[in-house]
Amino acid sequence: MANGNQVIQLFEEFAPKHLAVEGDKIGLQIGTLNKEVKRVMVTLDVLESVVDEAIENEIDLIIAHHPPIFSPLSQVNDRSTAGKITMKCIQHNIAVYVAHTNLDVCVGGVNDWMSEAIGLRDTKVLVPTYEEPVYKLSVFVPETHAQDVSRALGKAGAGHIGDYADCQFQVSGTGQFTPLDETNPFIGRPHETEQVNEMKIETVVRESQKKRVLKAMKDAHPYEEVAYDLVRDEIDGHVYGLGRIGRLERALTLEKFADHVKASFGVEGVRVVGDLERSIEKVAVLGGDGNKYVSAAHFRGADAYVTGDLYFHVAHDAMALGLAVVDPGHHVESVMKRGVVDMLSEKFLKAKIDVDLMISEVNTNPFKFR
Structure with missing residues (x-):
């Protein structure tokens, strides 16, 4: 079991929203993610028969490729298909999350x-x-902890250049600081200027990695105030x-x-x-x-x-x-069902999340050959 927001956070690590084409109907369309999720179903389309399948299997969250709501609804009632779908989902507390062009564009999508x-x-x-922006990250760390911070940066994904990983440049120098009132310095005492042998570690970070890399850096760094620079670089980023x-x-x-x-x-x-x-x-x-x-x-x-x-x-x-x-036919995009389930299974295993994943078995292809 996991919180719905946690499930979608893991999903969006794979297919972030910013990759979607402008104006695309993506994200949470029906229900809430602020709930516990035990069972997730992946589908290409959200038809009424798919919702019935979800109800029968006690699904908490549907992840779909095609949005069930394409245009704003002026009314939500049982007189329209979108209205029926929305009502059934809400009545049975089923959330519907859509990943459309961001799932098309992302690597491995x-x-x-x-x-x-x-x-x-x-x-x-x-x-x-x-084209994903690239940043140069420079962080100053005491020599005694340089290896810890270096490893944390690499593990978080920083330093990828082409087919090379853990690309960094390190140079030694002297860091200086004076702790003020209300500080609890790792080195030195308040109001006494301190000089420390430090390493400057430089590496590159992609836009999608920023939050994860900075958190890993701060967690591994011994100082309560980490000195670092993050500057947009002009080198070519990954093209999506x-x-x-x-x-x-x-x-x-x-x-x-x-x-x-x-x-x-x-x-x-x-x-x-x-x-x-x-x-x-x-x-x-x-x-x-x-x-x-x-x-x-x-x-x-x-x-x-x-x-x-x-x-x-x-x-x-x-x-x-x-x-x-x-x-x-358009329906061959149904390859996404197995792809998403396999991807989430791996992420859930790493995050130690116990959530059941199910592939919708309803054939949503409207065409038949005679």
Whole structure:
């Protein structure tokens, strides 16, 4: 059992809200997180049948990818679908939390799960949406505790540059301070100027790590007032964005690639645009409705673009560009159910949280093939 806010805090370490596209409907949509949570269910969509499933399984919190409330509700009653869903959830004290484009954009999220499903390698972001700021952290610590603080910084995630971890620079010097009234100094006495052999430790910290790194630094530091600088750096930060682009292990004809996508996502059929005999090796993937990003896939040199909800005229545009498209449907984003459960299971284990996780078994795909 855990507090609902604690569960979502762990979730947002993986898919922070600031990664969401502006105006996206994310976060807590129904109910409260200020309660004890025993059971969590993960779903792609929040339909009434999904809520009934949650009620039957005594679920306290639903984590969904698609928001059940897209537009503001002027009324909450049983005359609208959104109203029925909202009422049922409130009546049974079920909270509904939504992670949409932030779960698409984050590292290891929906688009990475989709890329893994079809076997893409060497993937990169297709459409950049956010570059994470990087800061230089400098902290001054007595030599006797420099190793403790250094280890704490690395353990909290500071010092990652490319494929290198624990990157730091250390230089020795003399620190000086005079404790005033009401102080309880680790070294020295009030109103006596003290000089101490200290180390200056410099490292880099990403925006998403700031709070965690600073807390770890202060917890490991012996002083009651820690002297440190945190300055925005001009070096390039990690780039986040929608979609991924990568390469297949080996080239396939479009016909065989379409069959591969169909099998990978377990769908009954796919829509295909392009010459079935053409060779496909470089592939762009974007979960959900990817109509806006056909040109981006072409610009990045993709042979084929895997996305959902392709419009008729956009298919014509893709043909004119010479870009093959495979549309397995919007519903293939359901890979997020297993992905989120696996991710949270690992986080709960590390945090020693005993919360049951369940994947919704309701098929929310509205389409059938005949």
